[in-house]
Amino acid sequence: MAARRRDPAHAGRILSTRALTRHFGGVHAVSDVDLDVGTGERVSVIGPNGAGKSTLFNLVAGEFRPSGGRVEMFGADMTRASIQQRAHRGLARTFQTSKLFTSMTVADNLYLALCGRPGSVRRLRDARRDHERIGRARGLAERAGLGAEFGVEVGELSHGQQRQLELAMALAAQPALLMLDEPAAGLSPSERGQLTTVLRELSAGVTLLLIEHDMDIALVIGERVVVMSDGAKVLEGSPSEIRSSELVRRIYLGGTLDVR
Numbered sequence: 103m104a105a106r107r108r109d110p111a112h113a114g115r116i117l118s119t120r121a122l123t124r125h126f127g128g129v130h131a132v133s134d135v136d137l138d139v140g141t142g143e144r145v146s147v148i149g150p151n152g153a154g155k156s157t158l159f160n161l162v163a164g165e166f167r168p169s170g171g172r173v174e175m176f177g178a179d180m181t182r183a184s185i186q187q188r189a190h191r192g193l194a195r196t197f198q199t200s201k202l203f204t205s206m207t208v209a210d211n212l213y214l215a216l217c218g219r220p221g222s223v224r225r226l227r228d229a230r231r232d233h234e235r236i237g238r239a240r241g242l243a244e245r246a247g248l249g250a251e252f253g254v255e256v257g258e259l260s261h262g263q264q265r266q267l268e269l270a271m272a273l274a275a276q277p278a279l280l281m282l283d284e285p286a287a288g289l290s291p292s293e294r295g296q297l298t299t300v301l302r303e304l305s306a307g308v309t310l311l312l313i314e315h316d317m318d319i320a321l322v323i324g325e326r327v328v329v330m331s332d333g334a335k336v337l338e339g340s341p342s343e344i345r346s347s348e349l350v351r352r353i354y355l356g357g358t359l360d361v362r
């Protein structure tokens with residue numbers, strides 16, 4: 103495992119939100135959220151269902167326009183930037199629901215991810231003959247525990263394997279900022295272990311923003327943890343501060359999460 107601890111106060115900021123807000127009619131999905139993420143930092147975002155985590159991600163990724171506030175990324179104001187502009191600057195993300203091409207093989211999905219944009223049959227044909235790209239795709243598949251499934255159609259993979267492939271595809275873009283939305287959802291215990299290993303071994307150059315309901319993963323991977331409730335950021339701290347927080351306990355009281 104790569105040793106990678108730093109003082110976030112001294113790291114350059116890759117992402118800052120200020121008073122970031124999104125309403126859906128009368129629903130305050132995200133309210134006045136200030137979030138700072140240092141370059142190379144691993145930050146977990148936790149909170150009960152409906153807390154606003156995915157909406158926050160969608161605002162940062164450009165899927166949603168904010169009702170108010172700012173998003174600064176990579177040293178620039180990106181509040182109004184398109185999804186493509188953000189991706190071009192180094193943002194990659196996975197979704198709660200799959201975006202894979204299920205009738206294609208693992209290899210072809212990875213080739214397309216390495217091409218940078220999907221859809222071109224010609225680019226795919228070229229990629230299949232490109233030894234450098236084949237090597238990179240194999241490396242990504244192996245890191246995700248899918249080395250043996252390289253030639254397998256994605257529709258035949260288990261749910262957990264598909265999630266691992268999504269992560270591998272996000273990593274294909276060599277993102278500066280990687281945002282993962284519940285990567286452990288639906289995974290078996292052994293697949294969760296594998297995911298944790300992959301996340302721990304991410305290169306130091308990748309900044310990680312992680313939404314995760316599995317508290318073991320959220321608190322092991324996140325060196326800082328942001329807690330959301332009712333659209334607001336209510337707390338942030340180290341994993342041990344979150345574990346011992348009475349507020350976190352209260353927020354999850356009656357919920358399904360196990361805050362140890």
Ligand SMILES: Nc1ncnc2c1ncn2[C@@H]1O[C@H](COP(=O)(O)OP(=O)(O)OP(=O)(O)O)[C@@H](O)[C@H]1O
Nearest residue numbers: 126129130131149150151152153154155156157158
């Ligand atoms: N497109 C939308 N239209 C209307 N309301 C929405 C929309 N997206 C989210 N919401 C509402 O905003 C609130 C926050 O939802 P969000 O999905 O961001 O929470 P979450 O913390 O990601 O929840 P979960 O853990 O269940 O995924 C919820 O009340 C949700 O119903």
